[in-house]
Amino acid sequence: MLKTKSLQAVCLSCRLSIAISRARSARLPSQAQLVSQKSRTLPTNLSQRRAISTTLSRRQLNQDPASTSEEQPSAPIEQLHIEVNVRNARQRFGDALPRGHLTEAEYKVYERLYGEPIFVETAEELEALPAEEEEFIEEEQEDGSVVLLRRGENGELEEIEVLAEPEDIEEVEGEESDEKSMTLEEWEVHKEKAAQEYHEGVYEQSRLAQEQEEDWEDIDEEDEFMRAHPLTVAGRFRPSPSTVHLPKEGLVDPTALLLTRANHKHLTESTNRIFGGSGLPFSSSTLPARLGSEQKPIPLDPSQADMGNIEADAYMAAVQPGIYASVVSILVEVRRRLGTSWMEHILEKKGGTILDAGSGGVGVLAWHEVLRAEWLRMHEESGSTSHGEVPLGKATVLAGSDTLRHRASRLLDNTTFIPRLPEFVSPEDEENQQQPRKVYDIIIAPHTLWPLRQEHLRKEQVEKYWSLLNPKGGVLILLEKGLPRGFEVVAAAREMLLNKHISSPHSTNVEASLESQVSQPDEETRFIPKETGMIIAPCTNHAACPMYASPGKSHGRKDFCFFSQRYIRPPYLQRILEAKDKNHEDVQYSYIAVQRGRDQRQPEHDLLGRGFSQSADSTDAAFKGHEWKNITPSEVDENSIEADVQTPDDVNPLTFPRMILPALKRRGHIILDVCTPAGTLERWTVPRSFSKQAFRDARKARWGDLWALGAKTRIQRNVRLGKPQDDFDKKGRKMRKAKKVVVELSVGERDGRVVEEGPARILRGDRDGRYTNDRKIRGSGGRKGRKNKVELMDDM
Incomplete structure (x- = not known):
C-alpha cells in the first residue's frame, strides 16, 4: 500500500546522485523507449515532484552491497559517493544499521544526517522486521498526467505502475454498480x-x-x-x-x-x-x-x-x-x-x-x-x-x-x-x-x-x-x-x-x-x-x-x-x-x-374521615388561605413553625379552587384565574406583601394546580361564552328574530254560549315586543295609507 510523505522539492544532493547514476549506466534512446509508459490521470496542477515511499521487496534486501561498491567511481566524486552510500543504507535498513556496514567516514555523515542508529549484528536480523520504505517521486507530464518514478537498481528513475488494492477496487465497483442499478423506488x-x-x-x-x-x-x-x-x-x-x-x-x-x-x-x-x-x-x-x-x-x-x-x-x-x-x-x-x-x-x-x-x-x-x-x-x-x-x-x-x-x-x-x-x-x-x-x-x-x-x-x-x-x-x-x-x-x-x-x-x-x-x-x-x-x-x-x-x-x-x-x-x-x-x-x-358509589364529601368515604362541603364557605376559607392552623403569620412562633403549618391531613385538597389558565406573573404580584368550589370564576391576586410563602408558591404554580394559600384581592372574571347556536344559521350568519303576530277576537255570550262579536283584530309586533295596528312611514310624519286626492279646481 502506498504511503505518501509530505510534499517537498528534490534536494541538490539527490539531483547530483541521479546525474552520477545516469552517467555511470546511460541507456540508448531506443532502450529508453522500451520502458512501459503507464500513467494515472489526476487533476492538473503546477509541475511538482514529491517523495512517496513504499515497501521494498525482499529481493532488494538480499542483494549484495559489495556489488554496488565495485561500480562506484573513485576519487573525483568520493564525497558524493559517501553520501549516496549513507542514503542507500538509510533507505535499506531504516533506523537500524548492521555493524561494520559503513566506513568511519560514512558513519559520521550518517550520524550528521540522521542521528545515532539502532545497531544490529547482521543484515539477516532485519528480515524479521517490517520492510523498509523505498523512495518514489511523483512527476507531472506535459499532457497533465502524473506518473510515479522509482530509482532502479542502477540508480536511474523509471516509471512504475500503481494499482489500487483489491478490496478498494471491489468496494468502488460495488458503489458504482449500486448507483447505476438503484431505481427511483429503491432510492x-x-x-x-x-x-x-x-x-x-x-x-x-x-x-x-x-x-x-x-x-x-x-x-x-x-x-x-x-x-x-x-x-x-x-x-x-x-x-x-x-x-x-x-x-x-x-x-x-x-x-x-x-x-x-x-x-x-x-x-x-x-x-x-x-x-x-x-x-x-x-x-x-x-x-x-x-x-x-x-x-x-x-x-x-x-x-x-x-x-x-x-x-x-x-x-x-x-x-x-x-x-x-x-x-x-x-x-x-x-x-x-x-x-x-x-x-x-x-x-x-x-x-x-x-x-x-x-x-x-x-x-x-x-x-x-x-x-x-x-x-x-x-x-x-x-x-x-x-x-x-x-x-x-x-x-x-x-x-x-x-x-x-x-x-x-x-x-x-x-x-x-x-x-x-x-x-x-x-x-x-x-x-x-x-x-x-x-x-x-x-x-x-x-x-x-x-x-x-x-x-x-x-x-x-x-x-x-x-x-x-x-x-x-x-x-x-x-x-x-x-x-x-x-x-x-x-x-x-x-x-x-x-x-x-x-x-x-x-x-x-x-x-x-x-x-x-x-x-x-x-x-x-x-x-x-x-x-x-x-x-x-x-x-x-x-x-x-x-x-x-x-x-x-x-x-x-x-x-x-x-x-x-x-x-x-x-x-x-x-x-x-x-x-x-x-x-x-x-x-x-x-x-x-x-x-x-363513593363520595368523599361524606365522612364514611372521606380520606380524613371528616367529610367536607364544596360551597361559598369553602371558597372564602380558601381565599383566606390554609397556610397556618387557625392563626395569623404574625402570631407564629419560630420554634413551632413546622407544627403550625397545615398539611393534607388537616384539609382535603378538593375544597381548593383550581387554576384554569397559566398564572400571570407581574413584578410585584401574581394573578391567578381560578374556578372556585362555589362554582364561580374569579381572578385572585397574590402580592408580595400578602405572604412570602404564598408569593413564592404562586410564582411556581402551574396551569391546572389546586391553590390553597389564598390571595389578597378577588374579583369576578368576565367569561366570553359566545352566543347559542340557535341564533345562527348553518353558515354562521346571525338569524333575525321573527315578528310576533297576535290575533284579538272580541267575544261575547249569547244564550249561554260564547260567540264572536265583530271582526278579528290582527296586531303585528316588532322585534322589541311592541304591537301596533299600522306602521309608520319613516320620515313621513304620519301614518301609512292612501292620501286624499286634492282637487285643484276647488282651490280656485
Whole structure:
C-alpha cells in the first residue's frame, strides 16, 4: 500500500546522485523507449515532484552491497559517493544499521544526517522486521498526467505502475454498480431508511436526556418539597416528570415495527388526507387558534368495523401518542385525588378490571404504567427487596375492526377484545344476583362522544358507560379534544350525570321515567333517589359549570376549560409531520373524571374521615388561605413553625379552587384565574406583601394546580361564552328574530254560549315586543295609507 510523505522539492544532493547514476549506466534512446509508459490521470496542477515511499521487496534486501561498491567511481566524486552510500543504507535498513556496514567516514555523515542508529549484528536480523520504505517521486507530464518514478537498481528513475488494492477496487465497483442499478423506488426506500434511522437516533438521545433530566428533577423536587408548602405540593396537577415519554419497549418499538409493513410515503399521504393535512389538525393534536382551523372530531374511531390496513396504521401513528400522554396525565391526577388507599385496594384485587373504549389499547398501557409506579412505591416504603411481578389486572379493549384488533394484540397481553359495547342495562337488571353483569373498576373513553352527531346519542353512550361502572367505587374518564366544541361535549355529559345520577346536598332526587311510574301506579314513584357519586377532577364543585351557561353549541366561544400535557413524539410521528425544529408536542384536552358509589364529601368515604362541603364557605376559607392552623403569620412562633403549618391531613385538597389558565406573573404580584368550589370564576391576586410563602408558591404554580394559600384581592372574571347556536344559521350568519303576530277576537255570550262579536283584530309586533295596528312611514310624519286626492279646481 502506498504511503505518501509530505510534499517537498528534490534536494541538490539527490539531483547530483541521479546525474552520477545516469552517467555511470546511460541507456540508448531506443532502450529508453522500451520502458512501459503507464500513467494515472489526476487533476492538473503546477509541475511538482514529491517523495512517496513504499515497501521494498525482499529481493532488494538480499542483494549484495559489495556489488554496488565495485561500480562506484573513485576519487573525483568520493564525497558524493559517501553520501549516496549513507542514503542507500538509510533507505535499506531504516533506523537500524548492521555493524561494520559503513566506513568511519560514512558513519559520521550518517550520524550528521540522521542521528545515532539502532545497531544490529547482521543484515539477516532485519528480515524479521517490517520492510523498509523505498523512495518514489511523483512527476507531472506535459499532457497533465502524473506518473510515479522509482530509482532502479542502477540508480536511474523509471516509471512504475500503481494499482489500487483489491478490496478498494471491489468496494468502488460495488458503489458504482449500486448507483447505476438503484431505481427511483429503491432510492426512495434508501432515503426513508436513512430518515428513519435519523429520527430513531434523535428519539434515543431524547430518551437518554429525559432520563438524566428525571434524575435531576427528582433532586430538585426534593429540594423544592422542603421549600414549597405541603398543600401546594398536594395540589399539583402535572405528572413527574412534567414531560411524558412514551414507553419504548411497550409502545414505540412495537408500533414502529408494525408500521414498517406500509410504505412510508403512502402512510404519510394517507395520514394527511384523513386528519386534515399539514399538522394533522383532526388528530389528537390541537393547532393554535390563530390558524383558524375548523373544529372537527377525530374521523377514525376504534369502534368502526370498516377500518382498513392503512387507516389502522394512520390511527396508531397519529392519534395514539397524544391519547397516551393525556390519559397518563389524567390518571396521575385521579390517583392523587383518591389517595393511596384507592390504589392499594386496586392492587389487592390483582389490578382490577379496565375497559378501554376509545384508544385502541394505549389507555390500558397508560394504566399499567400507573400500576407499576404504585407497586414500586409500596415495596420501597415497606423495604422489600424482591418486588415480584406487578398485578396488571384484566383488560378489555373495544376494537370493531379486525385490522386494529390484530395490531393492538401486538401491544397487549392477556387482553379481551370486544367489537362493540354491551347494551344499556336498567338498575333493576343490575341487581340480578344469579347472573351478575360484568362491571369495570376503570373505564377510559377518549374521543368517543364528539363523533356522535345527535345529543341523545351522546347521552345514551354516557348511560352505557355509567351502567358498566362498578357501583362500589368505579371510575369513569371522559376525554375530548381541547377545543370549544370538545369542551361543550364534556360539559354536557357532566351536566347529565349531575342531573340524573350523582347525588349532591342540594339535589338528592330525580324524576323517574314514565315507564317506571306506570308500572307501579300504587306507589309514589315520580321521584327516585340519586346514586352516591362524586366528580374527582377537574371540578372541585358539583354545581352548574360556570363556562356552560347555555346548553348546546355556542358560536364565538372564547373561554372554555381545557388542559395541556407535553410529550416526546415517537420517530414515526416525527417523520409523518416532517418536523425538524422540535420533537415534542403539547396536546390539549378537556376531560371529566367521576366515581360511582363513593363520595368523599361524606365522612364514611372521606380520606380524613371528616367529610367536607364544596360551597361559598369553602371558597372564602380558601381565599383566606390554609397556610397556618387557625392563626395569623404574625402570631407564629419560630420554634413551632413546622407544627403550625397545615398539611393534607388537616384539609382535603378538593375544597381548593383550581387554576384554569397559566398564572400571570407581574413584578410585584401574581394573578391567578381560578374556578372556585362555589362554582364561580374569579381572578385572585397574590402580592408580595400578602405572604412570602404564598408569593413564592404562586410564582411556581402551574396551569391546572389546586391553590390553597389564598390571595389578597378577588374579583369576578368576565367569561366570553359566545352566543347559542340557535341564533345562527348553518353558515354562521346571525338569524333575525321573527315578528310576533297576535290575533284579538272580541267575544261575547249569547244564550249561554260564547260567540264572536265583530271582526278579528290582527296586531303585528316588532322585534322589541311592541304591537301596533299600522306602521309608520319613516320620515313621513304620519301614518301609512292612501292620501286624499286634492282637487285643484276647488282651490280656485
